[in-house]
Amino acid sequence: MMNQQLLTALAAVQLDPISWTIVAVGIGIVFMSLLLVYLFFRYILTFILNFKLRSFARRKGIDPSEADTARTMMSGEVNAAIAMAIYSYFNELHDVESGVITIKRVSKNYSPWSSKLYNMKNL
């Protein structure tokens, strides 16, 4: 067991230095790339969008801090709840029914479609 570990350790020492370079540079670049994307979206894009939001609020005469609050408070769950409530209000107005069943008589005694007289006349 010890020999095996020793062999492994020796092999590790004998590895081409370029392999360690690839590992170090590789891990570093993967982290750096995704960190850059994170920083961009966390700070730069947020700054740009907030700037746009504030200028829009200023144009409309809304307090910019209020607009900021609205933006940061906005969550997908809240939006989903609001959307559901609006949908229910407009489309599901019959949640509570009276419970009284009425039958409306729709049959008619006379219809020109079944009138023998009418058909005979046309002949």
Next chain:
Amino acid sequence: MLALLVIVSLAWLAFVKPEQDRSRSLADSKTEVIVATPQDQPGDSGDQGFMDGLKRFWDFTGFRNATPGHLIMIIIGLVFIFLAIRYEYEPLLLVPIGTGILIGNIPMFTDGGMNLQVGIYQQGSVLNYLYFGVLKGVYPPLIFLGIGAMTDFSSLISNPRLLLLGAAAQVGIFITFIGALLLGFNMPEAGAIGIIGGADGPTAIFISSRLANGINLLADGTTVKNLIGPIAIAAYSYMALVPVIQPPIMRLLTSKKERLIRMKPPRAVTKTEKILFPIFGLLLTCFISPGALPLLGMLFFGNILKESGVTKRLAETARTSLIDIVTIMIGLTVGASTQADLFLTRESILIFGLGAGAFAIATTMGILFAKCMNLFLPEGSKINPLIGNSGVSAVPDSARVSEAEGLKADKTNHLLMHAMGPNVAGVIGSAIAAGILLSYLG
């Protein structure tokens, strides 16, 4: 009995009759010079021709040419199909790959280098033409296009710090790379094996087709081994086994208290942010790692098609018909490329061992990094470390594992949306790592 009769009839039609016709025509042309001997009586030559024909037919059958290796591979193919149908482990991949293994391991007559133009490695066969897409790395970018067109980056945009979990899990790629070097693989082969740790099938195929394709020459004049089949099969097998591999590691590395952490619901993301993400993501990542361009370029292009809102037809095609067609091609040809003589080798066993290690390391690194991030995050913004495993880019299986493990700890704590963030970050991260390996070793 009926089948035997049919086979004998076919053998007669295919081999014996043409042989008789040929010998008859030869006899006609030589009637003037050849004097029939008693042993060349028509009845005898017919029997002899029949036996020769049957023997020739037998020589060409799979039964005659089968080796134990072929049978082992056929059993492996059947196991893949069984797992896909019975347990629904990645059926969209395992059914084509399993069937491909069956197709690729039908034994055939190849004595003297005979090319029947049937097998995947035989020039001019249909399968060989389809395999071109694997060898030249055509299919993986097309799959990435489809993935981009079906991926919603909202959870990542709303909480971009989750990108770092996707980066942490890629450490598995580089540790596996070192492990492969220690086991005696050369550098390009080790790079191709290491990418299994990214848990991304198309990326693994893309890199192995460039680095370990059996064509490239090393500095010492030797040719690299063709490891596309073993690497692809290992990557897809472990991706299918994510629900088995990851949960024990997740439970081992997290405490009960950590598993109960509730994360803030992701905020709603504006359309502008969704459009800007693929554009800036493409520019930022590909400027740093241009080697990842074929994969990341197509991934973000697909996402732009989706999010722009004006190319719905293209996005729909990319995420349905196109990706389905390419998945069929890639699954079948990768499966068929695992011919027993190429696949059942010591290298394949080592690759499978390294692949298992790569998955375990990637999962471990993701979870440990999430715990590490929690040390610096304020109360209320902490990350549930159970989403750390999703840093490996097995989309969406590893995110589903996070959700399942989260629900085991707390039935009301849904982690799926949060886990999708590191999951798609893992796709980007593994493509960047692939680009780096290509730029050094390609």
